[in-house]
Amino acid sequence: xxxxxxxxxxxxxxxxxxxxxxxxxxxxxxxxxxxxxxxxxxxxxxxxxxxxxxxxxxxxxxxxxxxxxxxxxxxxxxxxxxxxxxxxxxxxxxxxxxxxxxxxxxxxxxxxxxxxxxxxxxxxxxxxxxxxxxxxxx
Amino acid sequence: xxxxxxxxxxxxxxxxxxxxxxxxxxxxxxxxxxxxxxxxxxxxxxxxxxxxxxxxxxxxxxxxxxxxxxxxxxxxxxxxxxxxxxxxxxxxxxxxxxxxxxxxxx
Numbered sequence: 001x002x003x004x005x006x007x008x009x010x011x012x013x014x015x016x017x018x019x020x021x022x023x024x025x026x027x028x029x030x031x032x033x034x035x036x037x038x039x040x041x042x043x044x045x046x047x048x049x050x051x052x053x054x055x056x057x058x059x060x061x062x063x064x065x066x067x068x069x070x071x072x073x074x075x076x077x078x079x080x081x082x083x084x085x086x087x088x089x090x091x092x093x094x095x096x097x098x099x100x101x102x103x104x105x106x107x108x109x110x111x112x113x114x115x116x117x118x119x120x121x122x123x124x125x126x127x128x129x130x131x132x133x134x135x136x137x138x
Numbered sequence: 139x140x141x142x143x144x145x146x147x148x149x150x151x152x153x154x155x156x157x158x159x160x161x162x163x164x165x166x167x168x169x170x171x172x173x174x175x176x177x178x179x180x181x182x183x184x185x186x187x188x189x190x191x192x193x194x195x196x197x198x199x200x201x202x203x204x205x206x207x208x209x210x211x212x213x214x215x216x217x218x219x220x221x222x223x224x225x226x227x228x229x230x231x232x233x234x235x236x237x238x239x240x241x242x243x244x
Contacts, residue, residue, distance in 0.1 A: 007178060055170065063174030065219070066212050070140070073208055107181035114177055 001076050001086045001096040004067035006104030007111065011060035018053035025050055046123050056115045063111060139202050141179040143209030147216065148172035162229045164220070171216045 025048050071077040076085055086096035151168040158165045187194045197205070225233055 003182070004178065058167075058170040059174035059177070061174070062171035062216075063176075063178040066144070066171065066175035066216060067178055069212060069215055070208060073211070103182055103185050106184065107178040110181045111174060111177045 001092070001099050002071065002084050003099055003104035003107055004064045004071065006100055007060045007067070007108045008064040010108050010112070011057050011064055014053055014057040014060060018050050018057055021048075021053055022050035045126055047119065047126065052115075052119050055118070056112065059111050059115060060108070063107070067107075139197070139205035140209040140212065141176060141183055143206065144172055144176045144179060144212060147213045148176050164224050164227065164229060167220045167223055168216060171219065172213075175212065175216070 068077060077083060078085055082088070084096065086092040148169065151165065151172050155165040155169050183194070228234055
């Protein structure tokens, strides 16, 4: 009924966290440059946290957007107040909240866990030594 | 059916992302869009399967047709969104060059 709202709410929080992280990373980088310290650090062998969080935010926004369309398709979301048809009836509202707390939370967990696995694998891939250039055919 | 169509769209988008020569076409956008939606519909499918059991895999023809229509519409909407983002961000500067050309010709 409105399960995508849980993911949308998580997306808002993650986007804000990614922005804060990006600002602090930029600040740290500029401090390093000011001190003329070597920029190559451990962080460069991993994706920066701001980028990792932005990937999660994009997954959540993308999913929430397309699921919102599905809910419009089924007549559960309408373009006029209160936007959710389930809000018109207390019984439907209770059902909607139950759906959000079960299906909605499960959706958000699936996306977040998949993202965590992706980022773990991405870090392992970045730690790999670069592949040797292939020899030209004789 | 919607989940299946979205998963196929996500797989094709991922293959295109892997084959990319550069990021000028922003191939990552449809990837995150379709994978995000697929994962979320997977959660929905788990609950539906828990409720219906094996019946979940034998939907009525009318439901399947409606779901397929929805799935294709979702893919179309995702691709439209990708195009809009691509044209607004304009990484190759094609839109900007075209607008400047039009402005200069007036």
